Structure formats: structure tokens, C-alpha cells
Amino acid sequence: MLGLTGCATWGQLDEGLTALVGKPITAAIEKIGYPNTEQTIAGRKLYRWGSSSQGVISMPTQTTTTGSVGTGLGYRPYTATTYGSAMVPVSYQCTLTLVVSPKDVIIDYGYDGNLGGCERYINALKK
Template structure:
């Protein structure tokens, strides 16, 4: 069974690039099915860890980081200069910390072949893995 989790991002709606990111993840990970573990290592790099589940070994890759995303806010300003009233729109930019993360898990059977996968995270976190996996489908 393959588990594919959706986005849990505070940024908002999915963009077209985001849809491509998750599509590339799914397509690339499906391409790895049945291949030796080394194919995943060649594509994703060395895993960060492993654990044994029954006869299988699950390998994990992950990344997490925070970036400061600009957020533009407008407000109305009112006042008087001399006897003349005025109004204007003013804008300020603040930076909001945004967390990006992605986890990829690949299960390998006793024959050292990939038999299952799953991933979870958000667009920004999965982009690096997505671009590597996209090359498999090309």
C-alpha cells in the first residue's frame, strides 16, 4: 500500500508548481518500485536512518528548514494638511517565518528491492527530492 499525504502549509492554495512537485514525487517513487535500494540512494542521496519492520527495512530521508517569507500589508492613512483633508494607501512588508519539511520513507524487502514508499511534507520541503525524482521519469 502506498500512502501519499497532502500539503499542510499555511501559505495557502496549491499552485501549479506545487501540483507538479507532488506529481513528480509520486511518479519518481513509483519508478523506483522493484529496483535495488542503491537506485534510491543514487537518486535521493544517503538516507538519514533505517529501522527494521518484520522482514523489511525502512529507510528514511528528511529535511526541515525555516525561511522568512515576505508578507505585504496595506493600510489607509487619513489626515489633514492645513485645512485640506487627505487619504492615502500605505504599505509595509513584514517577514513571517515559514516552516518547510519533507520526509520520504522507502521499504526494502529481504531481497534488497524496493517494495513500498510513502512521503509527507509541503511543497517547499519536498522540492529538492521532487526535482531529483523527476529525472527518473524523463
């Protein structure tokens, strides 16, 4: 969880999923593994893959301090900048949905989440 998404893009996810349209659902399973759920809604069969994880990443910080130094009439203003880092919590999630025909051929797809969560699917589809 220390790194952000590498070279994964939403375009690559669309490309990979579009390439599956017209193929049997087994082609998707071979690429991205078994789905988490299978359900029928309004007579359409849907296969869903999902993942979520949490972690922390280090983000740079910058603090500026201003004030004055000296005594009596010798006061002078000063400004100092301190650089550091802070650990920030992150949440990665992704849900892929494939819609299949009665003959189990992929006819449509959808996805929801963020690149960090979908990166594993994007990489699998690129192979």
C-alpha cells in the same frame, strides 16, 4: 530560503517515487543520496530521508487608514492605503520513507511534509 517552491509538485514526487518501485534500494540512493535512517518495523525494512530548515520570506502588506481632516464645519473624510512588506518566518520539512522487500527491492513508499521541504527530493527524482 528566499524563494518559495519553483515548479515542484506533489504529482512529480509521486511520479518519481512510483518509478522507483520494483527497483533495488541502490537506485533510490543514486537519485536522492544516502538515507538518514534505516530501521526494521514489523519485519519490514524501512529507509528514511529527512530534511528541515527555517527561513524568512517577504510578504506584501496593505494598510488602510481612515479619518477626517479640516476644522469647524469643514471636516472631510479621507481614506489612505499604504503598501509595504513584512518578513514572515517559514519552516520547510520533508520525510520520505521507502519500504523494501527482503531482497532490498523497493515495494512501497510514503512521504510527509510540505513542498518547500520536499522540493530537493522532487528535483533529484526528476533527473
